[in-house]
Amino acid sequence: MKKHFSLAFLSLLAISLHANIRLPNILGSNMVLQQKSTTKLWGWAAPDEKIKITTSWNNKTIETSADGNANWKTDIETPQAGGPYTITLQGQNKIILNNILIGEVWVCSGQSNMERNYYTGIRSIKEEFEQLSKLNIRLFNMPKITSKTPQDDCSGSWTTCDSNVVKAFSAVAYYFGKALNKDLDVPIGLIASSWGGTPAEVWTPENLVENNALLKEAAQKNAPTPWWPVNAGFTYNAMIYPIVNYNIAGAIWYQGESNRDTPSSYTELMNTMITAWRKAWNKDFPFYYVQIAPYKYNKHNVAALVREAQTRSLATEKTGMVVISDLVNDTLDIHPTNKKDVGLRLANLALGETYGLKKDSYKSPLLKSFKVNGSDVVVDFDYAETGLIIKGKMPKEIFIAGADKIFYPALVKIKGNTIIVSSKEVKIPVAVRYQFSNTGIGNIFGRTGLPVAPFRTDNWNVDTSKIK
Known part of the structure; x- marks a missing residue:
């Protein structure tokens, strides 16, 4: 009993x-x-x-x-x-x-360049510590965790913005939130959910990857590592799904380096992921992302192809991309230390597109069209209404080719929002490439200060063999 x-x-x-x-x-x-x-x-x-x-x-x-x-x-x-x-x-x-507080809430996700903070090399953020008490920002730092199935809860807690918390928080996200707080004059909530090294597949629901032949084949090439997950859906289930009931204004994203070996699937992967997140939140929120920076990879042109795929993702509604090629001092460092300007450019996108506070100067000039005119190629750009400039005496990283597909350094003349590209070596031009390599850093800018986005006008096969 x-x-x-x-x-x-x-x-x-x-x-x-x-x-x-x-x-x-x-x-x-x-x-x-x-x-x-x-x-x-x-x-x-x-x-x-x-x-x-x-x-x-x-x-x-x-x-x-x-x-x-x-x-x-x-x-x-x-x-x-x-x-x-x-x-x-x-x-x-x-x-x-x-x-x-009641204000604006943003999810900040991606891999190591989003995750990077004071403890992992962004020591310049210490300059912010004295002013943190003046900011109306709250932070939620999602711990790294995976799951094979969607989870209904996660670890972590909301904190006020002080130096101890900011030291361990995404520097890009912090600078993004600070700019929004200043210009909108409302409280800002930032949810950081990122993991260095992760391919985008792990942030995408598994069924969407497995049921898409292109994405499935690419995902199978993600080799297991001891440092980060590679299984489709594993971080989505544990680090995104638990918060999809939490209303947000939008998301920012910095990732792509770990998908460099499968660039042909990256546009579809990104579009699939963005669509899945919006469906989970039941909200067509804005999604702004960072184009990966120049870096010396061990295969030719893989970064150029990822950047091209990222540019193509702009066809997805309510997306925006910031170009950061001019913010890199060392192409041997995959983690550029200037996170402040990356955050500010993302914030300007949000301030312009989401909040309507900026009329111009928040988008990089983007290839619009081109035409061959005799021995010249005339290239026209969107988002260059005030014109273009070359910083320096000679243009860098711009090449022109004829039907033989041999590229030569090009001369550039600027006329308004167009560039006229030519070379004595190419009598009948067919194609132009700008900053189309792993490490190329160009010097053509919009007059408002943002770099022209990398581009090519051809669709020829690109060498992605290992660099010897």
Whole structure:
């Protein structure tokens, strides 16, 4: 009898313990909620447990109940930016979330160049430490974890922006958030979810990779390593899926180096990933990304092909790309240390495209069209309304070829938003390439200061053999 009584008591105790309301870690004190939106709150409680939720910005109370699987979810309406506020949840237990701000929330993801921080070489960020108390920024740093199946929770917590936290936080994300906070004058919430070395497949739902012949074949070429996951969907399941109920303004992304051996699939992979994220969030949010920087890889032209694939992803709606070839001092370092200007360029994209605060000067000039005119090739650009300039006496990294496919250094004349390309070696030109290599750093810029994006006008086969 004592044994039966003990088991019964333990069962009742377990039921009582599990009756408490529980929240996922992404919902907590210090968080930023997306302003002027319908935002979800969710969690777990005893089946059919009644939960009252009171938000201090309007002092309204709404009621919801857990379902038979002990899950609950409800919507709340958020006001325009402000705070701090509280949210009180009352069931069999009481939870009070304090110091909540209402503002703009962004997910910041990718591989090592997004992850890079003070501890991993971006020591220049220490110049920011004295002013952190003046910023209205909150940070959520997602721990590195994988899962074969989608997870409903993750580790981590929202924190205020101080030097100890910023030291371990993405430098690109920090500078991005700082610029938004300054120019929008609203609180900014940043969710950093990145992992150095990861190919984009791991951030994409597994079924979408496995059911696409092109993506599946490319994914099979991702060799296992001891340092990062390569299985499709593994970081998506553990580091993205747990937060898809959390309303966001958009996402920024810095990745691509680890997909250099399969560039022909990268455009479709990116488009598949972006579409999957938007579907999971049920929101067509903006997605802005960084074109990979010049670096000396061990195979010819692989980085050029990845950059080309990234440029093609601009065909996906509500995407934007920043070009950073001019921010590199050492092409032997795969982690350029200037993360400040990368973050600022991403922020300017968001300020211009998402928030409508900039009219121009936030997009790099981009190849629009070209035509052969005698011995010249006339190349026209988008986003170069104020004209183009060459920084230096002679153009760099621009080449021209005829039908023999032999490229020669080109001469360049600038006329408004076009360049006229020629060479004495090429009487009848067919193609032009600019900065189309692993390490090439060009010097043609828009007058507003942003570098022209790398391009080629041909679709010829490209040498990707190993460099001897």
